Amino acid sequence: MSRRRAIWLVARREILERGRSRAFALSLLFSVGLIVAGIVLPSLIGSGPGTQHLGIAGTPPASLAGSLSATAEQAGLLIVVDPVADVATGEAGLRSGDLGALLVFPPDGNVPTYEVKTRGNALLQQVVAASFTPQPQIAFRELEPSDPNRDTSFLFANVGVILLFISIFTFGTWVLTGVVEEKQSRVVEVVLSTIEARDLLIGKVLGIGLLGLVQLALMIAVGLGTGVASGRFSPPSTTVSTVAMLVVWFSLGYAFYSTALGVLGALASRMEEASNASSPVTFIAMSGYFFSLLVALNDPAGTAARIATFIPPVSSMVVPLRAALGAIEAWEIVGSAVVMCAAIGALFVVGGRVYSGAVLQTGARMKLRDAWRASGRG
Incomplete structure (x- = not known):
């Protein structure tokens, strides 16, 4: 053989x-x-996104706080709004992880900008966008662009x-x-x-x-x-x-x-x-x-x-x-x-x-x- x-x-x-x-x-x-x-x-028994900290730079519309809270509740999300002194302070909070996102309202009333450190929390972004009435065009900025x-x-x-x-x-x-x-x-x-x-x-x-x-x-x-x-x-x-x-x-x-x-x-x-x-x-x-x-x-x-x-x-x-x-x-x-x-x-x-x-x-x-x-x- x-x-x-x-x-x-x-x-x-x-x-x-x-x-x-x-x-x-x-x-x-x-x-x-x-x-x-x-x-x-994990998707069936997960506890959800939990608490998210949203930084606000500038002067937001008066109705934003109430609509943001209501929209977040419907989505099962708890959003804590943290006003920041300026954009630089807010971006520092993003980089350190203290903030999940930063919403910037320019003084000239132009399009607000939604900023994140890296792309990831789509639910928070959707809740923020849905909280505006009427919904404006919101610019998006990623501080550290990531590979998808x-x-x-x-x-x-x-x-x-x-x-x-x-x-x-x-x-x-x-x-x-x-x-x-x-x-x-x-x-x-x-x-x-x-x-x-x-x-x-x-x-x-x-x-x-x-x-x-x-x-x-x-x-x-x-x-x-x-x-x-x-x-x-x-x-x-x-x-x-x-x-x-x-x-x-x-x-x-x-x-x-x-x-x-x-x-x-x-x-x-x-x-x-x-x-x-x-x-x-x-x-x-x-x-x-x-x-x-x-x-x-x-x-x-x-x-x-x-x-x-x-x-x-x-x-x-x-x-x-x-x-x-x-x-x-x-x-x-x-x-x-x-x-x-x-x-x-x-x-x-x-x-x-x-x-x-x-x-x-x-x-x-x-x-x-x-x-x-x-x-x-x-």
């Missing part, structure tokens, strides 16, 4: 057995349900990293538990009578990884569909490239972590031992996850994020995040992918040998050095 056929047979078995399992169905339903709930529930796609891109980057981490670690753990289960039940002894240990590991990683891709694609599709249908967000122009990056870097990140977890699973004879053995990989994955959300997300073009782009355990989450925010160069993406592929290749070579030397051993948990030597003797 050729290596390619052997690998595919193992992958196919993993797809059929795990794809039909209750665990996969529950994982899929839970993940999709969590995404839908996360998008829909920025907030959505930030959301995509944030959610994308979370999905990647959950998917990579969920299906990587499946490889770990699958190796230990087969070792405990002695199924692996039967399988290895017909194929090589390295091919078994590759096939297992491939099969479970394809299931992971299916689940990730479904989660992305449901998330986008629910978000658009509910009006929570409009997909930015970078949606297609962001989704493509998530798929590519899930594949690379999963291949890296699942291979490492599969090798560590082969060193253990019991599930408890496997959990302890996988602690270093778990720590590295968690570190990469928190680094992405706490450091790279806040400064995607910073030195730390650029360096992490070329560190394989972390790059699988940093690169798609930076790409979603438009803060990465094409050469960085290519260079990071090359480094990651090289790391995966090296891990397959070294890990494959350790896996071969450990997967048939029973009893006490093996050390990496002993597994390496056992493979060499074999």
Whole structure:
């Protein structure tokens, strides 16, 4: 039997057995349900816009205060009017966050101007406009013009990293538990009578990884569909490239972590031992996850994020995040992918040998050095 056929047979078995399992169905339903709930529930149970501070510069019409209060009440909004000495003082309040908006009435009676720091609170603007009788033409001014796609891109980057981490670690753990289960039940002894240990590991990683891709694609599709249908967000122009990056870097990140977890699973004879053995990989994955959300997300073009782009355990989450925010160069993406592929290749070579030397051993948990030597003797 050729290596390619052997690998595919193992992958196919993993797809059929795990794809039909209750665990996969529950994982899929839970993940999709969590995404839908996360998008829909905030709009259903949210407490509303709350109190908004509106600065007034100049002399407003006498009827504005009463009509503003009535219109705001109908919209479920509480507006506190804060008169300011002049436009400069009001704009300082906008920049500091003390004011949500500033309404400027020029002394010559010309068109009033509605000013905000950045575009965002459309409800407040609508309430203010509807409070005038008759409604005049109100000029709009944004102190710090914003990219209309920025907030959505930030959301995509944030959610994308979370999905990647959950998917990579969920299906990587499946490889770990699958190796230990087969070792405990002695199924692996039967399988290895017909194929090589390295091919078994590759096939297992491939099969479970394809299931992971299916689940990730479904989660992305449901998330986008629910978000658009509910009006929570409009997909930015970078949606297609962001989704493509998530798929590519899930594949690379999963291949890296699942291979490492599969090798560590082969060193253990019991599930408890496997959990302890996988602690270093778990720590590295968690570190990469928190680094992405706490450091790279806040400064995607910073030195730390650029360096992490070329560190394989972390790059699988940093690169798609930076790409979603438009803060990465094409050469960085290519260079990071090359480094990651090289790391995966090296891990397959070294890990494959350790896996071969450990997967048939029973009893006490093996050390990496002993597994390496056992493979060499074999």
